[in-house]
Amino acid sequence: MENSRKVAVDVLINVFDRKSYSNITLDKMLNSSKLNAQDRALTTEIVYGTIKYKYTIDKIIDSFLVEGLSSLDSSILNILRISIYQIKYLDKVPNFAVVDEAVELAKKYKSKGASKLVNAVLRNYIRKPDKHSFNRFSSIDAMCSEFSFPKWLVKLFTKQYGEALTKKILKGLNERPCVTVRVNSLKASYDEVFEALQRNGYVVKEGIICPDAIMIIRGQSILKNTLFDEGYFTVQDESAMLVADSMDLCENLNVLDLCSAPGGKTTHIAEIMNNKGSIEAFDIYENKLELIQSNLIRLGINNVKCSIMDAEKYNESLKNSADRVLIDVPCSGLGIIRKKPEIKWNKSNNQLNALVKIQRNILMNASRYVKVGGSILYSTCTLNKDENENNILWFINNNTNFEIEPLYFGKGDNLLYSKEGYVTILPNEYMDGFFICKIKRLK
Structure with a gap:
């Protein structure tokens, strides 16, 4: 009979070693397994929980190893990870059962010798669960340990939002998404x-x-x-729904969606426009456009044309053509970690910096496509201010014929309204982290 924990280890090896997407890999492996509904639920819990708390789990494992994490085979490391997760964060499985299961898995994946190491680490942790401790004199270390985030990311949020809001953000990013x-x-x-x-x-x-x-x-x-x-x-997440709602849409407009995949915002625009007017949806990959096209058919939408285009490259034929331009630009995704926890471990500061140039190029192209009196809607699913408000302020400072139109979505303790008019949505149990800004062309 197939083992739910073995499936979890296989998924984690793909996610951590091969940079696979957790949701896609997990769905694929569950669908090819013969696990019943209860075991599938346990596998899902273990996979997402282990990815979410990897930082803290790895610190615990490392404290019980003489030669450190780098000395471990990937399969053994991930067996230890899922086991520590179950012992520390779950109460549905007895500790002895977790240890026995881990020992048997280690024998199957590696060797009897490896199973002895797994047994020793887990039993030592059960005896000394508080051995690993963070630097109590460092608030950064404390947050890294409590919420299980890499230090560079905690430092970034703290620098940009302050300690109190950073704790709120980290807690929100660890919530189970509905x-x-x-x-x-x-x-x-x-x-x-x-x-x-x-x-x-x-x-x-x-x-x-x-x-x-x-x-x-x-x-x-x-x-x-x-x-x-x-x-x-x-x-669709409720944060993402607010994008089309912010565009001041009506029937018979000409709308461009420059980064349309996977198409949730494109179809929302069409629905608000009552299937009238013209929407051009662009993306760089044909297979993603095919996904949008299948959703258009399913939803009964016929006013959208899908085309391949790189939003970074200027298209002269679109100059001054659009009443509205949506640019949901490629971003670091730091606002959707609650749904894709591997983002914590697959991103770096250098990757974030590289995205800013791409986003600014797309924003400049959008400014050439929109008509006088029309507007651009800039959105991201990240909380990194360099990708959000700093891009907007850079654009406004260099393009005096545009101004920010203030947005308001009502009261909410996760809504940050800026004096400039853009909105940052903090992640919580119900919504992803998001950034939305509306820019109007004056002349």
């Missing part, structure tokens, strides 16, 4: 979809901010529901 769907107004009303989901056995709740949002509190996979297949809703 599933939220956006009602397709082209096919049904909000109440009709809400009630249909209830009839289908889902426990649902109204969204926090966006009027089209429904939170799925409990129920089977929403993607396996016939309501999804028939296009009554799109799975």
Whole structure:
């Protein structure tokens, strides 16, 4: 019989060693396994929990090794990681069972000798669970240990937001995300979809901010529901829903979406425009455009044209052509760590710096495509100010024919409104971290 913990180790090897996406790898391995629903749930819990708390877990393991983490084979290291996670963060499995399972896995993956090392490390940790301790004189070290984030990222947030907000951000990024769907107004009303989901056995709740949002509190996979297949809703985080809502859309506009994949915001624009007007959706990869096209068909949308284009390269044919331009620019994704925890470990400061040039190039191109009186909507799913407000301030300082139009989404303890008019959405149980800014062309 297939073992849920072995599947978890295989997923983690792919995520940590091969930089694979956790959600894609986990889904693929679960779908090819013969695990029952309970074991699949346990595997999912172990995978995401271990990735989330990797920093703290690795510090614990390292404290019980003479030669350090680098001396371990990848499979043995990941067996130890999932075991420490279960012992420290879960209470559903007895410690002795975790140890026995880990020892058997180590024998299968490596050798009897490796299993003895695994046994020794885990039993020593159970005897001395407080052996690893952070530098109590360093608030950075304390936050790294408590929330399990790499030091460079904690330093970045602390420098940009201060210690109090950084703790709020780190806590939010560790929250378990809920599933939220956006009602397709082209096919049904909000109440009709809400009630249909209830009839289908889902426990649902109204969204926090966006009027089209429904939170799925409990129920089977929403993607396996016939309501999804028939296009009554799109799975989308509520933060992302606010992007199209910020664009001041109406029927018969000409809209450009320069970085459209995977298409959630593109389809939302079409729905708000009541399937009228013209929307051109661009992306650099053909396979991503095919994904958008399949969603357009599912949702009954026919006013969107999909085309390959690199948003960084200026396209003369689009000059002064658009009433609205959406640029949901490529970013570091630091606001969506609660859904993709491997971002903590797969990003670096150098990668963040390289993105800024790309984002500014796209923003400059968008400024040439928008008509006088039209607007650009700039958004990211990161919390790095260099990719967000610093880009906006750079653009406004160098382009006096544009101004920021203030946005307001109501009150919320995770909404940071700037005096300039842009909005930062802090991550919490219900929403991803996001940045949204609306820029109007004056002349």
